[in-house]
Amino acid sequence: MHTAGELQSKIEKGLEQLSTEKSPVELYEPIRYMLSLGGKRMRPLLVLMGCDMFKGNVEKAVPAALGIELFHNFTLLHDDIMDKAPLRRSKQTVHEKWNVNTAILSGDAMFVKSFQLMMMTDDSIVKEVVDIFSRTAIEVCEGQQLDMNFENHNDICIADYINMISCKTAVLLGTSLQIGALIGGASSAHARHLYNFGKNIGIAFQLQDDLLDVYGDKTKFGKQVGGDILSDKKTFLFLKALEVLDESSNKALEELYTKSKVNAQEKLESVISLFNKAHVKELAKDEMQHFHNNALQHFSEIHLPAENKKPLLDFCENLLVREI
Amino acid sequence: MHTAGELQSKIEKGLEQLSTEKSPVELYEPIRYMLSLGGKRMRPLLVLMGCDMFKGNVEKAVPAALGIELFHNFTLLHDDIMDKAPLRRSKQTVHEKWNVNTAILSGDAMFVKSFQLMMMTDDSIVKEVVDIFSRTAIEVCEGQQLDMNFENHNDICIADYINMISCKTAVLLGTSLQIGALIGGASSAHARHLYNFGKNIGIAFQLQDDLLDVYGDKTKFGKQVGGDILSDKKTFLFLKALEVLDESSNKALEELYTKSKVNAQEKLESVISLFNKAHVKELAKDEMQHFHNNALQHFSEIHLPAENKKPLLDFCENLLVREI
Numbered sequence: 001m002h003t004a005g006e007l008q009s010k011i012e013k014g015l016e017q018l019s020t021e022k023s024p025v026e027l028y029e030p031i032r033y034m035l036s037l038g039g040k041r042m043r044p045l046l047v048l049m050g051c052d053m054f055k056g057n058v059e060k061a062v063p064a065a066l067g068i069e070l071f072h073n074f075t076l077l078h079d080d081i082m083d084k085a086p087l088r089r090s091k092q093t094v095h096e097k098w099n100v101n102t103a104i105l106s107g108d109a110m111f112v113k114s115f116q117l118m119m120m121t122d123d124s125i126v127k128e129v130v131d132i133f134s135r136t137a138i139e140v141c142e143g144q145q146l147d148m149n150f151e152n153h154n155d156i157c158i159a160d161y162i163n164m165i166s167c168k169t170a171v172l173l174g175t176s177l178q179i180g181a182l183i184g185g186a187s188s189a190h191a192r193h194l195y196n197f198g199k200n201i202g203i204a205f206q207l208q209d210d211l212l213d214v215y216g217d218k219t220k221f222g223k224q225v226g227g228d229i230l231s232d233k234k235t236f237l238f239l240k241a242l243e244v245l246d247e248s249s250n251k252a253l254e255e256l257y258t259k260s261k262v263n264a265q266e267k268l269e270s271v272i273s274l275f276n277k278a279h280v281k282e283l284a285k286d287e288m289q290h291f292h293n294n295a296l297q298h299f300s301e302i303h304l305p306a307e308n309k310k311p312l313l314d315f316c317e318n319l320l321v322r323e324i
Numbered sequence: 325m326h327t328a329g330e331l332q333s334k335i336e337k338g339l340e341q342l343s344t345e346k347s348p349v350e351l352y353e354p355i356r357y358m359l360s361l362g363g364k365r366m367r368p369l370l371v372l373m374g375c376d377m378f379k380g381n382v383e384k385a386v387p388a389a390l391g392i393e394l395f396h397n398f399t400l401l402h403d404d405i406m407d408k409a410p411l412r413r414s415k416q417t418v419h420e421k422w423n424v425n426t427a428i429l430s431g432d433a434m435f436v437k438s439f440q441l442m443m444m445t446d447d448s449i450v451k452e453v454v455d456i457f458s459r460t461a462i463e464v465c466e467g468q469q470l471d472m473n474f475e476n477h478n479d480i481c482i483a484d485y486i487n488m489i490s491c492k493t494a495v496l497l498g499t500s501l502q503i504g505a506l507i508g509g510a511s512s513a514h515a516r517h518l519y520n521f522g523k524n525i526g527i528a529f530q531l532q533d534d535l536l537d538v539y540g541d542k543t544k545f546g547k548q549v550g551g552d553i554l555s556d557k558k559t560f561l562f563l564k565a566l567e568v569l570d571e572s573s574n575k576a577l578e579e580l581y582t583k584s585k586v587n588a589q590e591k592l593e594s595v596i597s598l599f600n601k602a603h604v605k606e607l608a609k610d611e612m613q614h615f616h617n618n619a620l621q622h623f624s625e626i627h628l629p630a631e632n633k634k635p636l637l638d639f640c641e642n643l644l645v646r647e648i
Contacts, residue, residue: 027469078432082425101406101472104428108402109465111432115439116458119451127443127450134440141433145351148425 001308002058004315007048010058011041014066018113030094030106031113034073037089043172044069047180049312050194053304056184060122064129064183067117068176071133074110075140077103082148121183128188129179132195136175143167150234154254161239162203170202177312193298200295201316204288208320210235211284214272226268232257236287241278249274292320325632326382328639331372334382335365338390342437354418354430355437358397361413367496368393371504373636374518377628380508384446388453388507391441392500395457398434399464401427406472445507452512453503456519460499467492474558478578485563486527494526501636517622524619525640528612532644534559535608538596550592556581560611565602573598616644 015035022028044065051061079085080093081103087093095103121129146164150156178195186194213228214237228235238257242250253274256267275281299313339359346352368389375385403409404417405427411417419427445453470488474480502519510518537552538561552559562581566574577598580591599605623637 024466024469024473026473027466078428081428100424104402104405105465105469105472108432108435109462111435112458112461112465115454116462119454119458123447123451127447130439130443130454134436134443137436138433138440141429141436142348142351145348145429148429149348149350 001055001311002048002052004045004049004311007045007052007058008041010048010062011044011065011069014062015069018066018070026098026102027106027109030077030098030102031110033097034077034094034106034110035070037091039073039089041069043072043176045315046173046176046198046312047183049315050177050180050186050191051184052180053194053308053312054181054184054186054190055308056180056186058184061180061183063117063120064179065176067114067120067133068172068179070110070117071114071137072172074107074114075144077107077110079144082144118179125182129182132175132178132182136171139167139171143169143171156234156239158236158239158243161234161236165206166199166203169206170199173202173205174199190302193301196298197295197302197316200291200298201319204291204295205319207236207284207288207291210237211281211288213237214275215281226272229268229271230264236284237275237280240280240283240287241275244278244280244283245274249277288320325379325635326372326376328369328373328635331369331376331382332365334372334386335368335389335393338386339393342390342394350422350426351430351433354401354422354426355434357421358401358418358430358434359394361415363397363413365393367396367500369639370497370500370522370636371507373639374501374504374510374515375508376504377518377632377636378505378508378510378514379632380504380510382508385504385507387441387444388503389500391438391444391457392496392503394434394441395438395461396496398431398438399468401431401434403468406468449506453506456499456502456506460495463491463495467495480558480563482560482563482567485558485560489530490523490527493530494523497526497529498523514626517625520622521619521626521640524615524622525643528615528619529643531560531608531612531615534561535605535612537561538599539605550596553592553595554588560608561599561604564604564607564611565599568602568604568607569598573601612644 018035047061047065047068048058051058076088077094080088081095081100085093086096093103094106098106115130115133118130118133119126143164143166146160147168150160150164174195174197177198178191181191181194182188210228213235214226216225229238238253241253245253253271256262256271256274262270295316299309302309342359371385371389371392372382375382400412401418404412405419405424409417410420417427418430422430439454439457442454442457443450467488467490470484471492474484474488498519498521501522502515505515505518506512534552537559538550540549553562562577565577569577577595580586580595580598586594619640623633626633
């Protein structure tokens, strides 16, 4: 078994060795730039950890790990255009630094490259791996579309929201583990349980993000409290409050989100007061626990020695231990 | 062997059966719309003809044929955004009918779908087929980038131009044939000759397009004469004229393209007069003939009975027989 640090250095080395020094530079320079912005490299790490857990040869999983990271960066690149985001990891986004056309086309090229990397998987499982990857890639597109739809729809329920965050972010975490496990020699059934483990952890992690935005300790997490509220984002907290509150509070909350002319501080205070009235903090923690339990249930179905499973379990539990 | 009509109906049937009736509709409706705009379906037809030529089971080549058509439509969809094109086949483009975000994301989803279709190829050759497809997909991205670069560069030579049209359009024609041949049971060497046949025919076809724009019989081809000139497009004719003409004529031609304030009719007449002075019509026909000969040379390396080769040869020769 490898330490997370060892696996991470394989990923960084692999990313450096990707041949992106090609012509035309206008196409490849933005790809290099995007990959140089860093990030936690969580998805490729999950691929390698999934492989390592089954005592597979992690070197064989490196191309797929890089493929997942390129795919993830491709989605960020195109999402940034759609969201008109000026910054990504405190640096200019590609469409800001170059232009929209460059960002579209470099993203497309990254996407092809991600498939090429997935195709380097051993012949015996390449179809299974690429089928899983493609299905997830489609779901991520669907998730982004659902997220954009939410801005204009007012009849979103909690189930819609869970489905959206599942497609947009959680399935790729599950898929990273599943593909790593398959390359590591896991049975399809075990790999599937690992997929469901990762997907449920991913949903819990996203719910935690929603919670931290409002109830996080800003000195600990370095984010401004209430960013989601100020940008009228329909998070779990907002949707749950609408589900729980009476009609007049509902109306007040919706007005604060859509028609409010009050200043930021007043808006934050009023919304959080309604959130508290609806006990959304506790309800969100319950919902997180529900998905966390689902994840652990699937994890327990994987019959391996505890020491094989420990590194991945510790890593994922660490994602969720922040006190709220 | 099948007639072109029989193969075409398999393609239309296959396109109808693609499951695009899915949710969210905002993602899938533009895909259905794009595919409903029609077009000649030349690329999927080449896949099936490549397979049929080797007496392969064309049913087995249908998914790859559809994959190539989806990929082609994905590139059109994203190119239309980049070119700010209002119309595609006389109908509104996707980014005009919906918006840019929808066009980006629906294009991405089409792209994934095209890989899924390619992955339905038989296990024994799926890696070879998808590797060829991916390499070509990257080249098409590179071709689009080169095309965009050309607008802002003034030092384009004929070799750059041939490379650009080769990447942007010709390689996909070659790849369609190559993939069809492999699925039909051709050796890698024969399939490679068919790729080079298609690529060279594609370059000749693109040069013919440049010629027709200026020297085509507009009553025959229904296009306005000189559209490329009026939009300052750096075609083979323009670049060849610059290569051939003396300095003062060169300067005049460049001024007509970049700084001209003359009206459209005067601009056309002046440019065509310079083109004629440079004999670009004859030079372009020579260049077409060169690539046509290259194509036939590769075709002759494929050792099959003449009757197997005839339908494809007739089809491709028909693309090039327009009198100019």
